[in-house]
Amino acid sequence: MKIALIGYGKMGKMIEEIAISRGHEIVSIIDIDNTADFDSDAFRSAEVAIEFTSPTAAYGNYLKAFEQGVKVVSGSTGWMTEHKADVERLCNEEGHTLFWASNFSLGVAIFSAVNKKLAEIMNRFPQYAVSMQETHHIHKLDAPSGTAITLAEQVVDGLDRKNGWQLGITYNANGTKTGSTECPDDKVRIDAVRRGEVPGIHTINYDSKEDLISITHSAHNRRGFALGAVLAAEFTAEHEGLLSTDDLFDF
Ligand SMILES: NC(=O)c1ccc[n+]([C@@H]2O[C@H](COP(=O)([O-])OP(=O)(O)OC[C@H]3O[C@@H](n4cnc5c(N)ncnc54)[C@H](O)[C@@H]3O)[C@@H](O)[C@H]2O)c1
Numbered sequence: 001m002k003i004a005l006i007g008y009g010k011m012g013k014m015i016e017e018i019a020i021s022r023g024h025e026i027v028s029i030i031d032i033d034n035t036a037d038f039d040s041d042a043f044r045s046a047e048v049a050i051e052f053t054s055p056t057a058a059y060g061n062y063l064k065a066f067e068q069g070v071k072v073v074s075g076s077t078g079w080m081t082e083h084k085a086d087v088e089r090l091c092n093e094e095g096h097t098l099f100w101a102s103n104f105s106l107g108v109a110i111f112s113a114v115n116k117k118l119a120e121i122m123n124r125f126p127q128y129a130v131s132m133q134e135t136h137h138i139h140k141l142d143a144p145s146g147t148a149i150t151l152a153e154q155v156v157d158g159l160d161r162k163n164g165w166q167l168g169i170t171y172n173a174n175g176t177k178t179g180s181t182e183c184p185d186d187k188v189r190i191d192a193v194r195r196g197e198v199p200g201i202h203t204i205n206y207d208s209k210e211d212l213i214s215i216t217h218s219a220h221n222r223r224g225f226a227l228g229a230v231l232a233a234e235f236t237a238e239h240e241g242l243l244s245t246d247d248l249f250d251f
């Protein structure tokens, strides 16, 4: 399959390696210094563009790819609050295709299934207080992570006593602590830690006076994210509309 890459950083480079190893051809690579290449025959020849850039660049890149008639797979996080409604409109009403996931790894798809089940069980046990923590490398621009937001939304969907999430304490790259543990009873608190080169750790805690139930997903590296993005591109070549990992990993 012909693939274009938008964003040639840590993820873009790993996706290139995995895509080639699976027999795909990279026909165009766009990064910040050659964005004019959207308007090129090479880019237009791609069946799918895989986009991993930044919270501020992602939405504009979707628009540019759609303008060229190219489907997009994207893992960029931090853009949803502002642009989710318009992206849904573009895909559901204007015929464009975007496969977006806050986390492309199989491990997080499995972890999500456990998270949803655990949240439902906890409706019967109000003595357990839920909170979350995510830890990522110091270069990460958004907090909380996209994965943490998705996991919190799953908790909110399953657990009747919660109706939203709130960013709690943030430990930034130089160890400075900001934010607060104060959180309304009906919100899930998410703490965010920025440390070293951590690829991504997500923990969901259910704490009672007697004990603590804790589930954690810890990525050893970025390969799981990159492989998932290439699998999503293979899926997207055959499908239309707004797609996500629920379509790809059917638990
Ligand atoms: N969904 C997932 O599974 C998953 C996994 C890892 C990272 N991410 C997300 O993917 C994004 C990128 O992560 P990364 O680790 O590759 O970051 P990175 O900083 O290593 O790479 C980003 C690249 O995008 C380029 N870029 C920035 N603005 C651009 C623009 N307007 N047009 C084209 N290129 C542009 C940068 O120059 C850089 O090369 C982040 O939002 C991160 O949160 C998601």
Ligand SMILES: O=C(O)C1=N[C@H](C(=O)O)CCC1
Pocket (backbone or CB within 6 Å): 077, 102, 103, 136, 140, 141, 144, 145, 146, 147, 148, 199, 200
């Ligand atoms: O490295 C990052 O940045 C990651 N971003 C995603 C998120 O925000 O959840 C996925 C994990 C790695």
